[in-house]
Amino acid sequence: MAVTLACIGGRDAYNLLQNGALVAERLGPQTTPFGDSQPIYRCESRFGGFFFLSRHGETGYERTPSFVNYRANIYALKDLGARAIVSWSETRAISHNFKIGQYVIVDDLLDETVSRPQTFFEHRGFGHLRQWPVFCPSLRKALIQALGEEKCEFASRGVYVCVEGPRHETPAETRKYAITGGELLGQALVPEVFLAKELQTCYASVCYIARYAEDGTNYRPFEDGRVLPEEVEGQRATAAVERMPRLLERFCDVLSHTPGICKCDSTMTPYVLEGQLGRDWRTWFQQSPPGEQARKGRP
Ligand SMILES: [Zn+2]
Structure with missing residues (x-):
């Protein structure tokens, strides 16, 4: 079966690949007109193969978000044949309506990055693309179905704020993002989502909540009227990551028989x-x- 799906993950996702939770063949970095991509792996599942790219490197945190070559990564995945990209992303929740360990299939974003090339067409002006829907509706629909079939706790929408990093937010910034409608904070989805559109490639993200955003206090978060113990917080975030191989496998299955409802291939x-x-x-x-x-x- 041809590989048409790719997953871009962070450090935790890459660790799963390292410890054998994913069966994978290393294809290595790919040369592109925009430089070399991060190393790419071809993974196998019962429902077909998919590519995996570790955003930050293989031996640790080699590249902070500001220095990832996003253009090379998206180009390389498209060049290998990927028609759909799913980003697996850790986030911090601004809104306490989300729970630690919960998945969120985000549907909108605020871009607060300041130093990342956002287009393949730097000197040619072809990037004036509408940004709605921000994320591919076909992939979002399939991801929501896969999470439901796996009986995961998830939210089917959310506004992601992409910050530059690597530092975390200040309390005042958390308040500012909340006022402007932000619900989750992360450092990964921009400019990937914009670049994928320029290469006519479907792109969506499975976010999981690892912790709450900085509020300037040391109070523990409450949940269902009780203080959420720190160890429970850690266990839930770990469990959310460890489910990734199974969820990707389910997603491959769902995607293979989900009719496309998007126009990503004609942007x-x-x-x-x-x-x-x-x-x-x-x-x-x-x-x-x-x-x-x-x-x-x-x-
Ligand atoms: Zn699409």
Whole structure:
């Protein structure tokens, strides 16, 4: 079966691969017009294969979020044949309506990053894309179904705030994000979600709540009228990570028989129809004069 799904994960997800929870073949870093990607693995499951890319490296935390080569990573996954990307992301909850260990299939985001290239078309102006839906509705629907079938506790929507990092937020920043509608904090989804759109690739995220955002106190959070013990908090976050292989397997199964309801594969069609971009996406990044690029785009 052709591999059409890819998962981008953080350090905890990569540890699962290391300890054998995922059966994987190392394909290694891939060379792209935007530099080398992080190493990529091909994983096997009962319902088909998928690619896995560890966002921060293989031997620890080699790259903080500001220095990840997001363009190379997205390009490499697309080049290998991935048509859909799921990001597995740790978050801190601003809103106490979310529980520690709960999954959230986010549907919107606030971008608070300041130093990450957000387009493949730096000098060419092809990135004026509408950002609704922000995340692929087909993948979100399948993820929600998979979480339901696995009887996981989850929320089917949430507003993700992507901060630059690696430092955590200040109490005043937490209050600011809350006022503007933010519900979860993380450092991973931008610019991945925007870059995936430019390469006409489906992208969605499974977030899990590892802790609450900084509130400037040392009070323990309450849950159901009781103080949530610190060890319970840790156990739930760990359990949320450890379920990843099983959830991905279920997701592969659901995705294989879920009809697509998105238009992610045609985001750049206007540019192609106007002849500004070729029909083969790889030609978009070959060095050639603008006139030649236009001719390539004509039928
Ligand atoms: Zn899609």
